Amino acid sequence: MPSYEQMVRRQRLLGRFGAFALQSEDLDQVLEEACRLVAEALGVERAKILEIQGDDLLVRAGVGWGPDVVGVVRLSMRDHSSESFSIAERRPVFARDIREDDRFDVPAFMKEAGVVALVNVPIFLPGDRAFGLLQVASMEPREFGDEDAECLRTYSTLLGPVIDRLQKVASLRETREVFKLIVENARDYAIFVTDPDGLITHWFRGAEAVFGWSEEEARGLPASVMFTPEDLAAGDDVKELETARTQGSAPDVRWHVRKGGSRAFIHGSTIALRGTSGELQGFFKIGQDVTGRHEGERALERGRARLQALVEGIPQLVWRASDDGEWLWSSRQWSAFTGLSEGDSEGLGWIEAVHPEDRAQVRAAWRGTGARSSLEMECRIRRAGDGSYRWFAMRASPVAAVSGETSREWLGTFTDIHDLRRLQDVQQVLVRELQHRTRNLLGVVSSVAAQTAATASSVPNFEARFNSRISALSRAQGLLSTSEDTPVSLGRLVDLELRALGPDILHGRVEVGGPETPLPAAAVQTLALALHELATNARKHGALASDEGTLSVKWAVEEGDAPAPHRIVRIEWLERGPERIPGSKPERRGYGRELIEDALPYALDARTKFELEAHGLRCLIELPLEDPPRAGT
Amino acid sequence: MPELSRLQGRRILFAEDDYFIVTNMVSYFRGEGAEIAGPAARLQAALQIAKTEPLDGAVLDVDLRGESSLPIAQALLQRRIPFVFVTGYDAGMLPQPFTEAPSCQKPTRPELVADKLLSIMPRT
Secondary structure (H helix, E strand, C coil): CCCCCHHHHHHHHHHHHHHHHHCCCCCHHHHHHHHHHHHHHCCCCCCEEEEECCCCHHHHHHHHHHHHHHCEEEEEEECCCHHHHHHHHHEEECCCCCCCEEEEECCCCHHHHHHEEEEEEEEEECCEEEEEEEEEEEECCCCCCHHHHHHHHHHHHHHHHHHHHHHHHHHHHHHHHHHHHHHCCCEEEEEEEEECCEEEEEHHHHHHHHEEEECHHCCCCEHHEEEHHHHHHCCHHHHHHHHHHHHHHHHHEEEEEECCCEEEEEEEEEEEEEECCCEEEEEEEEEEECCCHHHHHHHHHHHHHHHHHHHHHCEECCCCCCEECCEEEHHHHHHHHHCHHHHHCEHHHHHHEEEEHHHHHHHHHHHCCCCCCCCEEEEEEECCCCEEEEEEEEEEEEEECCCCCCCCCEEEEEEEEEEHHHHHHHHHHHHHHHHHHHHHHHHHHHHHHHHHHHHHHCHHHHHHHHHHHHHHHHHHHHHHHHCCCCCCCHHHHHHHHHHCCCCCCCCCEEECCCCCEEHHHHHHHHHHHHHHHHHHHHHHHHHHHHCCCCEEEEEEEECCCCCCCCCEEEEEEEEEECCCCCCCCCCCCCHHHHHHHHHHHHCCEEEEEEECCEEEEEEEEEEEECCCCCCCC | CCCCCCCCCEEEEECCCCCHHHHHHHHHHHHHEEEEEEECCCHCCCCHHHHCCCEEEEEEEECCCCCCEEHHHHHHCCCCCCCEECCCCCCCHHCCCCCCCCEEEEEECCCHHHHHHHCCCCCC
C-alpha cells in the first residue's frame, strides 16, 4: 500500500501530466512525459508506451530505455508476450517475476535489460479502439498492488482522448500542409479567399502571378475590382456571389481586370465556404488564366469565320474532294446553282450536274491526279433554275497534307465563264465582221476611184472629186461606227452632207425637215454617197451655185406598197433657182444622177426620180426602211 | 492581133450587193466583150438567173445583204457552170463544200477576177 505522501505525490504528478497534455500539441512529447511521470509515481526505473502498428507493437516512447529501443523495437502481436496478451484480453497484466512466470514469452531485449517485474495496461482511444499499452517494469521482483494498477489505468484512461486529439491535430496539420503546398505552388491558378462580403482575406502566389497585386495590396480589396466595368454594370459580381451562396458554387468564366487595367480571361469558379453549422464563412475562388488559349481560340474562330464568309461570299462554287475527285464537302452556292444538296453531291454525286457530253472528260481529268499539283478544265453545269447548262472553269489544287495524313485533299472551285466564252465568241464574230467591212470598203474605194478616173478631165480634177467622195465615205463610216447602239438617223446624214459644203453656203437658203428616221445600216453608205453627189452638184451647178437659189430637203415615213408590209421613207430634194438658160442642161449624165437612178434602186431597192426642170431640180427617193422578205423564208 | 476581147461572147452572172464594186466589175467585163447576166444584189434574183438563164460563168459575193450565196453556188455546180467567189472574209472562211473553190479576196481588181474565172472556164 502506498503511503499518504505517495498518494499526494501521485496526485500531484497526475495533475502535472493533465496540464501538460492539454498544452502540448506534440504526441511524442506527451507520451514521453506520461512515461516519465508514471515511472516516478510508481518508483520504477522503466516505463514505455507501445503502439499497435498493423501486426506489430512499436516502442513509441519510453523512460529508462535507450535510443536503440524507443522508436526502434517492434514486437509481433502474434508472439505469446505479456504485451500482446494484455491487448488481446483488453485488461492489465501483472508479472511479479518474469523469470518464474511461464505464462508468457519475454522479449529478448527485456531479458537483456534485466527486467524482472512488470505491469501492462492497454490504452483505448474513444470508441474503444485499442491504441497500444502502457508498461512499467522493475529490475527487482515486485508485487504491484491495486493502487499501482489504479494509478496506471488513470494514466491510460487519460492518454486515450489525448492521443486521439493529437492524432487528429497531426492529421489536420498534415492536411493543411498539403493544402498550403498545393495552393502556394499552383502558379497557373489564381486562388484567393474572401469573406462573406467579398473582401479578400487570403491571397496566394498564383493569384499574384495572374492578377499582379501582392498579398499586402490584395488583402482587404473587394473581389469585384477584378470585374470589368461592363460586368460590373450588369451586376455580375453580385450575381456570382449570390449564385455561389445559394447553389454552393458559381462558374467564373469571364474577362477579369488585372492590376494596371489589362485584362485576363479566367476559367474558374467561386465556391461558398461554410462552417460546420452551415454558416457562410466566405468564398473560395480558383481560376486558370486561359487568356492565351482564349485569344488563340478567338483568333482561330475569327479566321474560320472569315474563311467561311469568303467561301460563301465569292461567286465561285467551292468544294473539297479526295484524290479521286470524290467530294467531301460543297458550298451553298453549289447547291443553290445546281439544286443538288451537299449530301447529293458527296462522292461522285456532283457529276450528275455536269453536262452528259462533258462527263467522260471530267472523269478522265480526275484519273491519276496523284502526281499532279493542279487541275484545270472547262465543262458545262446544269442550272437548277431553268435546266440550262452554263460553262464553268473547274480549278482545283491539293491542300498540303497535315502531318500524319496519308491521302491528299483537293480544294476546288467552279467559276462561271459562260458570259466570258460568249463574249469571246461575239468578239471573234465582230473581228471577222470588221475585217469583212474593211475589205468591202476598200473594194468600194477602189471602184469609186476607177469610176472617178474614167470621167476625170485631169489629175487635179480627179484628185478633187475623188477626195470629196472619200470624205463622204469617211463621214458615213464615222456614223456607222457608233450605229451599234443607236441607228444612224436620216436627219443626221442629211445634215452632215450639207454642212460638208461649207459653213456660209447654207445660211437662210436651206430648209431641212422630217421625222426622226433611223436608217438600216446597209443603206447608210450608198445613201451618203448619193446625197453627197446631190449636194456637190447643187453647189456647183444648181440652186446653191447662185445667191438666189433655195434648197429644201423634206422626208416623211409611209407604208410601202410592197407585197410584205414594210415602211418606206419618202425623201424629196427640191432645188429652186433662177431660170436655167435653155441648153445649159448638162448633156452628160452626171455621177449624182447615176447614183440616184441606178445605185439606190440596185443596192437598196429604192424607187427614185431625178427630174431636171426649168427652175431647178426635183429628186425623189423612196427608200425601204426594212429588208424585204428573204429568199426561202 | 492582141487578145483584146478575151471574154468575147461569154455570158457572166454577177451576184454582188455593192453598187460601186459591181459597177466596176461589170464595166471591165463588158470592156472584155462579156455579156452580163444580172447584176443581182439579192439572193433570190441571182438564184433565179443561176437556175434558168444560159451562163458561161459567174462571179459571186459570198454575202448578199446578210444572206449567203451558197444556194447560187450549188445551183451553178449542178449545171457545171464555173464560178469565182469574191469575199471580204478570209479565203479559208468559205463555207463547206466550197472551201477549196476559186476565190478572190476584196479589195480585188476586176482583171484578177477575170483571170481566175478564165482559168476554170473551158476554152472555146
